[in-house]
Amino acid sequence: MAFGLWEVGAGLGQYLSDIDRARMATQGVPPLSYEAGLELFAAGLRTDRPSVVPVHIDTAALRSRTDEVPALLRGLAPAPRRAAAAVEIPAGAGELERRLVGLTVGERLRAVLELVRGEVAGVLGHSSVEAVGPERPFRELGFDSLAATELRNQLNRVTG
Structure with a gap:
């Protein structure tokens, strides 16, 4: 299992500041609560898949990002379709x-x-x-x- 960040401060996540955690949440990848992490762990044990990625994705936050959505997450928050002739001015x-x-x-x-x-x-x-x-x-x-x-x-x- 390739877990996402847990909010309990274990693993590499313990070195992140509150600002780092807030930044990750606004970018669509908030930390897992302890309860959610355990539930996802149990679900991962029940599957026959060779690998699982227990992580919480906030699709609304992912869609509202001002930068490009990471390639692995694009299918969860596809970019809106635009007319071919339209030019977006920031x-x-x-x-x-x-x-x-x-x-x-x-x-x-x-x-x-x-x-x-x-x-x-x-x-x-x-x-x-x-x-x-x-x-x-x-x-x-x-x-x-x-x-x-x-x-x-x-x-x-x-x-x-």
Whole structure:
């Protein structure tokens, strides 16, 4: 059995922070409760399949992701069909353009810095951009590979 993350803090999951767990839940893969894990373990023992993956998938959260759904989960949350001629314009792209038009170079740099700091604060679970020093290295701020990927996806969404 290839179990998903349990919420009881066992295995590799014990090293995840509350922010990491919340990020996984918003991406459609919340941790298993102890009770659900035991139920899935018992169900896995009753099957004749050579391997099972006891994991909880939140399909609504999976469909609402702003990044690409991982290949193994795409069948659970297929992308909506679009007309071939339709071009999707990211919602944040026009807004960012409007904010930057007419600003000086220095003002543009400050506006983009504040945008990035805001996204960093959101990804790391901070309530304010003040917690994100613009000169602090990502690792020092608490970034890991999952947080960096989420930040990339958020910046792609808001900048188009």
